[in-house]
Amino acid sequence: MNKSYNLLFKSALNISTSIFLVKLIFIICFLASGVITTSLLRAQEVDRIAAIVNDKIISTHDLNQRVELLIFSAGLKNTQSQKLALAPQALRALIDELLQSQEARRLNIRLAAKDTSDAIKRIEKSNKIPYGQFKDLMARNGVSYEAVLSKIQSEIIWQKLVRRRLLPSVEIGEEEISNVYRKIISDSGQIQYRVSEVLLPFDGESQQKSVLDLANRLSHQIRSGKKISDIARQFSKSASASKGGDIGWIRMGELDNKVNTTLNSLAVGDVSKPILTPNGYLIIQVKDKRKLGNLKPDEILISLRQYIFFNKTNISVKELKKKNETAIKTLNNKVGCREFSKAAEKLGTPQTDLPVSLRLNELNEDLRKVARTIMLGKPSRPLISTKKIQIIMVCERQTSKQLTRNQIRETLLRQKVDMLSRRYLRDLRRSAFIDLRL
Incomplete structure (x- = not known):
């Protein structure tokens, strides 16, 4: 099972694409509701407490740095209104990262110095940044290197935890794979869609409106020219986030009924409005269409x-x-x-x-x-x-457009691990002492 799961944690190759893109390191966790005043984002308030998570403090300075990081990595306009809109989400991300780190420490899962340095090297390599210059690049763009480092480390430690804690419980049966494979064979000649997604979950009705507002804002940003891959890496909570939201080629009927209806109405390049699904609000973009057959x-x-x-x-x-x-x-x-x-x-x-x-x-x-x-x-x-x-x-x-059994196994595994990972984090939030001070 460990072999299949590693699809989520590929090491970089000398190829034109890599999952360790610069913006990959800024994947954001769940969204938050609440009001954050303009004064929160002023420099003179760097010593205020933004939140207490069990026995750890998140300061307004930490929050300000994360907001700046979000804006830079997503390529958004650095305006006061943008900062205010992103602050609740940035705070929620910081809270989730603290919970993840605390859980990893409880389970005695450690982060080696080499883990971080290797990740930085991969980022430099895949983005053609001169060796050892990543820190300077962040400084030139006004981004806190410490904030970047913290995000990289939280990603690595959570990956380790998920791999050790959740992977052993995931099983993909041969019959399950065969059912999917038979469906693919029967659909030969039908249209496939290359789709990218941004998934924004929410916990309860109290968060639904704020998440919908953010989803509408992001959908507008993508329709206005922002790359959905950049937005997905920052905001999506789907397993596809690490690949810029790319879920590959799918057939009509594979997704939620509401999503299928929307997908059928979109032309190549079109971006949907937020779609309410059982997992949260979903934004999709059709990147390409094709008929099943042989590959070029x-x-x-x-x-x-x-x-x-x-x-x-x-x-x-x-x-x-x-x-x-x-x-x-x-x-x-x-x-x-x-x-x-x-x-x-x-x-x-x-x-x-x-x-x-x-x-x-x-x-x-x-x-x-x-x-x-x-x-x-x-x-x-x-x-x-x-x-x-x-x-x-x-x-x-x-050489054909049909998936192999191994690819089907990897897809099913990714979906199950994604679901368990989100459930694990939700349970951590529910059992934690979280005191929001803003």
Whole structure:
């Protein structure tokens, strides 16, 4: 089961997309209702108490920093009215993060220094930020690095907790997968929709109006040109938030009845108004439409493993190759992705439990050429440049638009873990002592 769950925690590859985008680190938890006055956001009140969560304090300074972080990462206008609108949500996010951290500490789940540094490195790499310059980038944009760091660490610790605490209770049966697979086969030739979403849950009627107001505001922002991926990473509480709200290709009938009705009325590019669902308010955007059939060459879906060694000391290509002679020889003798993965991890490249799945057109040109033709389960030739040396292994290719059983398993698992994670956090809130001072 751990193998399937790792879809949620992929490590970065040398590809054009990565789940560790800069804005990924600012995923926001549940929303809050309440009134926050203009004076809250004034600099002179940095020492006021905004909330007490069990035995910990959240100050107005903490709140101000999180609001600034939200505005920057979502690309919103930095106005006083915007700050006031986002403050309740920012406070709720800080409360949830404290609850998550406290629960992790109770369960003796620790955060290693390497966890944070590795996350920063992945962010820099995937966004082409010079090594070690992420902190300076935040400073240049007026964003508190401490606030960013706190958000990164809370994400990591919660992932660890969910993986240890919730994963063992999730089961995906073969019959469950078969039922979905048979449905997919029977729908061959029908229209599929590529959909992105923003899910905004709320706890009870007291929060419903404020969440609806926010949903309307965000829906308007997306229709006005803001990327739904940016908004999703900041505000959505669906498991798809880490992928910018992208839930992939779906068929009519897979979603809630209200959502299906709305989906049927949208053209490519259209954004819905907030839709009330059992899980909260949902905003969807249709990114593309297609009929089930064979994929174009560059749309072929592959799963792969990789070994990568970065040339941090700027040695020559010849020296770089010599330094990796042992790794090249070791990996060249491996057959199958499981053995390749074990060897690559021992050689210093962290591995996910499952191979990473992506389309050929998401790879850079050099990798795409290799991944298109290499034999399954065989290591590629070393791909050497002045910056790095890389060896990949393709584990699976999918040439049709139908999902594989493994993809269906991953989707079902993600949905169940998402539901359990939201329920766990809701229970933590209900059992905690929370004193709002604003």
